[in-house]
Amino acid sequence: MEFNTDRNTEEVENIAAAENDVGQRLDIYLAAKLEVSRSNMQKLLEEGRVFRGAKVFKANYKVKAGDVFTVMLPEPELLEIRSEAIPLDVIFEDEDVVVVNKSRGMVVHPAPGHYTGTLVNALLHHCQNLSGINNVIRPGIVHRLDKDTSGIMIVAKNDAAHISLSEQIQNKTAKRSYIAIVRGNIKEDTGTISAKIARDKNDRKKMTVVQEGGRTAVTDYEVLERFGRFTIVRCRLRTGRTHQIRVHMDYLGYPLVGDPKYSPMKVPFAIHGQALHSQELEFTHPRTGERLRFEAGLPEDMQKIITRLRNGQF
Known part of the structure; x- marks a missing residue:
């Protein structure tokens, strides 16, 4: 199974500085606003993708009151999410959910630097269907674990299960x-x-x-x-x-x-x-209403x- 994402136009973000933003370095300020790494933001600044009118800004510029910055975000690369025959420790599975014991060191879903070898890659090989609510990057993923945190996770195999499980996590x-x-x-x-x-x-x-x-x-x-x-x-x-x-x-x-x-x-x-x-x-359980409890050994x-x-x- 294989998924593709493709966007053909660059995104434009207009960021207006507030009073409490004054004095911050521009690279730090914009990285926080756009939720990207500081190094990525510095690269955008070096490429002249941050400007106001004809003026292009450098990373060490100090934000002033009233500043409005235009940021041209580059076109995302074509991304292919491929199924991979990676062993999974499956604790429980039926037509709606999969409960797995994730190993330490495994990334949950594809992201920059980790497009292969993830739990999602393994799940795409293991399952015929996964919910599509979280788009092609995170199919079936209801909640995450950090890469170096091991243990139990639940995955949704259809949208109805995903909605139910998400609501349960939301309402505790x-x-x-x-x-x-x-x-x-x-x-x-x-x-x-x-x-x-x-x-x-x-x-x-x-x-x-x-x-x-x-x-x-x-x-x-x-x-x-x-x-x-x-x-x-x-x-x-x-x-x-x-x-x-x-x-x-x-x-x-x-x-x-x-x-x-x-x-x-x-x-x-x-x-x-x-x-x-x-x-x-x-x-x-999202279909049967049965209360289920699972445990993954250390x-x-x-x-x-x-x-x-x-x-x-x-």
């Missing part, structure tokens, strides 16, 4: 819980982190807790085991923001072991990426870390 009747290994000794047995999250203005690939703006994010956590310098916790999502658990635990002062974005310090354990695993998923790398912690080998 679908339940998700994760196991994480974090740095530090969490003293409280349980707790709730309620802190708004927004994209980091200085690094568009990171999220951060903010006092103003941002999106509401709530994470409940429960300590499972303590080892002095490290703690094993179960986290339950009330909301589903990008990097939510990683950002919230770092904000609390207990970053995830191995997290390359929020805790780049070396660890005495062999793990490529953050020690975070989507362990449980509970939802109402991956081998996290099992080995926990064994070493219990044996005092750290």
